[in-house]
């Protein structure tokens with residue numbers, strides 16, 4: 001297991017290095033400069049600013065400086081928000097984004113798991129049909145539509161939950177819910193499909209022939225095997241939620257990363273764009289890493305074959 | 310000779326879109342203590358359904374016991390609730406399935422798959438069960454069981470998995486072991502090893518065995534008695550010698566003639582039985598073998614023959630056994646010379 005983990009970890013570092021490098025050079029290929037009102041600035045001031053941000057250094061030097069900062073967690077200073085560090089701004093916005101996204105994934109996975117399990121065990125009953133309906137609903141309605149509908153009805157019309165801003169826990173409920181529905185839908189479908197297949201497997205008969213009670217057969221023997229594919233999808237799904245949250249944050253006017261990201265693109269704020277891109281990459285790669293590890297824990301075939309190499 | 314199992318007039322059907330599939334249509338046989346009974350017959354004749362019904366493993370719906378009794382140690386299992394059956398399964402009656410590749414749980418250690426039955430039925434602590442599991446693995450001939458016990462099924466070869474299955478099945482020392490084609494999925498050399506192992510263990514723990522197989526060579530090797538099934542019915546049953554040397558039913562003749570023989574070195578042709586068994590959705594009223602039987606008479610298609618006694622241990626269901634029927638001799642390829 002340790003070997004497997006280390007192997008995954010080294011893949012992760014290499015992936016991040018490639019992403020950081022590509023992002024860095026892409027930013028430098030883009031036309032335009034981050035300087036506002038460029039043409040009105042006197043030449044010597046322009047020169048001064050370029051100097052301050054190190055933009056006059058040869059590209060390899062800039063790259064090395066950038067990478068040096070990166071390993072220390074320094075993403076540079078924002079070009080447009082004077083005197084503010086990119087990492088500081090991320091540190092400010094991320095907890096909000098992480099909270100609503102994380103809550104959505106956890107809630108969505110638990111509800112999806114239960115729904116899928118019930119559907120598989122009660123195959124062909126109204127409960128199965130209901131779960132299918134919820135899944136279709138969850139997959140076909142985009143989260144921003146749901147978010148807007150929720151904001152209007154639950155927030156504005158009925159006044160049950162706060163419509164916008166980040167004031168108390170209640171502020172997180174609607175945005176998380178809007179994000180969670182697709183998780184519920186996808187996880188429940190995966191669990192149902194897998195559960196139905198696993199319940200028909202030969203080893204289920206073996207387990208039953210041992211005289212194990214039904215609940216042991218279902219939870220100890222079936223569920224574990226049915227979880228494996230659902231866990232693989234959890235990685236991409238979490239990523240999906242994280243990116244999806246940019247829009248949801250706008251709808252509910254939440255002070256998350258989404259706001260900074262949108263602003264930085266509009267303003268050509270290179271360090272900010274690079275910083276957020278890299279930050280998201282780290283997040284996504286970490287999620288995939290964690291999922292890989294979980295996968296290895298649950299499925300001994302993966303764990304052991306990974307270790308052999 | 311005490312009867313361990315007494316199956317009486319068992320009928321099992323499945324409800325399908327096309328109607329009721331009568332998979333088992335009045336099966337009667339018994340198993341006495343320490344005995345090995347082989348069930349043979351063509352694919353689809355109801356061997357697996359019969360054996361799984363004894364363990365009440367047939368999913369309901371669509372399957373159901375229509376009629377009959379499964380008397381195990383004086384109790385009718387056909388009437389048992391699911392809770393009562395849980396105490397019987399794995400403890401008094403155990404089962405081995407055909408494909409050891411798919412019948413073990415891939416994400417659970419072999420050890421745990423053995424111990425969970427012990428913990429369930431024998432009130433053992435984890436530690437006791439662990440020791441017992443190692444002992445079982447050693448008993449079924451798996452080398453270095455202390456380290457093997459921690460491994461997963463995919464780290465075992467096919468033959469070893471079937472050995473592990475046998476260890477699981479025999480862990481609680483069941484009174485009856487049902488093996489449904491335990492060697493079909495294995496290499497020929499491994500097949501012989503597994504059969505030898507079963508024989509050996511049967512003596513050690515004194516269990517009765519129901520062995521389902523297509524392989525008459527295996528039957529000759531291990532069985533005390535043989536039950537020949539055809540289209541959901543038992544058409545002939547008798548001691549091993551009676552079936553091999555005095556077969557009475559034309560279908561049994563056909564089966565024997567289609568089996569390769571070691572006792573004859575001439576080139577007697579192997580004759581598969583032409584035709585196919587009847588549709589169990591709508592079985593014929595008479596003898597189910599009539600359409601393929603070279604000796605079929607008028608009465609055969611109209612009425613199911615009664616089961617008659619050739620001897621106290623040998624029964625057959627065929628009109629040829631009727632006193633008024635013509636005297637038909639089995640073909641030369643079918644009967645073993647003594």
Ligand SMILES: Nc1ncnc2c1ncn2[C@@H]1O[C@H](COP(=O)(O)OP(=O)(O)OP(=O)(O)O)[C@@H](O)[C@H]1O
Nearest residue numbers: 323325330332351352353354355356357358359589
């Ligand atoms: N779930 C089911 N639904 C409908 N019919 C079934 C079902 N299970 C078994 N049958 C039918 O029952 C009959 C007997 O099947 P069974 O599996 O007992 O045959 P078998 O003698 O074990 O054959 P094989 O040698 O191929 O294993 C078959 O005709 C099959 O179509």
Ligand code: SF4
Nearest residue numbers: 596599602609627628
């Ligand atoms: S009853 Fe008739 S058809 Fe059936 S096996 Fe006997 S002779 Fe053949």
Ligand SMILES: [Mg+2]
Nearest residue numbers: 356357358489
């Ligand atoms: Mg079968």
